[in-house]
Amino acid sequence: MKLQDKVAIVTGGARGIGRAIVDRYAAEGARVCVADVNLGEAEETAARAGKGAFAAAFDAASQESIDALVAEVIETAGAIDILVNNAGVFAMAPLEEVTREQWQKVFSVNVEGVVFTMQAVAREMIRQGRGGKIINLASQAGRRGEALVLTYCASKAAVISITQSAGLRLIKYGINVNGIAPGVVDTPMWDFVDREFARYENRAIGETRAMVGRLVPFGRMGKPEDYGGIAVFLASGDSDYVVAQTYGVDGGNWLA
Secondary structure: OOOOOOEEEEEOOOOHHHHHHHHHHHHOOOEEEEEEOOHHHHHHHHHHHOOOOEEEEOOOOOHHHHHHHHHHHHHHHOOOOEEEEOOOOOOOEOHHHOOHHHHHHHHHHHOHHHHHHHHHHHHHHHHHOOOEEEEEEOOHHHOOOOOOEHHHHHHHHHHHHHHHHHHHHHHHHOEEEEEEEEOOEOOOHHHHHHHHHHHHHOOOOOHHHHHHHHHOOOOOOEOHHHHHHHHHHHHOHHHOOOOOOEEEEOOOOOOO
C-alpha cells in the first residue's frame, strides 16, 4: 500500500471529491482526518472509511479553526504527513453583479483557506523534519475565464499560482506542493451550478449539466472516484520529484 501508516488531512472531505480521496487514502493504508464544516457528514465518511479515520469540524475561513484542526490531528494521530486542501465554495455572477460580499466569501475559503491551512500544516511538517505532501484542489476554471463565473475562476487561478510559489519554497524542506485541476465533476455542487446556469441563460434545469457532459472529450462528466488515483500519486513517494505542478484531470476538457 502506497500510504501505509501516513497521517492525512482532507479538508472538505465529507462528500464529493473529498470523500473519494478519503476512501482511497484509507484503502492505501493512511489514517485520515476528515475535516469538514459539516461535522455530521464528516463523521459518517470517517466511519465508512475505517482504518482509524476520524472526523474534525473545520471552517477554512477561520484561522482559529485552522489552528484547532492542526492541534487536534497532532494530538490524535501524532503527526501530519499529507494535506489535501479540498474545501471550497462556488459562486456565479457576471461582472456587473459581483458583490464585495460574494467576492470576500469565495476568496476567504478558496484562497485564504488554502494559504493559511497550508501554512499551518507546513510549519508542523517543518518542525517534524521528515517532509510531507500538500495537494491543493484548483479547477479547470482557474486556467481560463468564464463570462458568468468571474469570482470562482479568479479564486482557482490564485490556487494554481499559490501552489507554484509554495511548492518552490517548501521543497527545500522535503515538502512537495502540487495541485489537481478537476474539470466538470458530477457532485452535489453541480446541482447548484446547473440551477444558476438555468437562471442566467434561460435553460431548463438539467440542460447545462447534460450539455457539458457531452462536450467532454472523454464522453462524460467526471466522477469523484476519478480523482483518487492522482491524489494517491501526489501523496506517495512516486511523486517525490514532482514540484509545484497542477495536473488537469478533466477527461481532455481543457489542454494546459
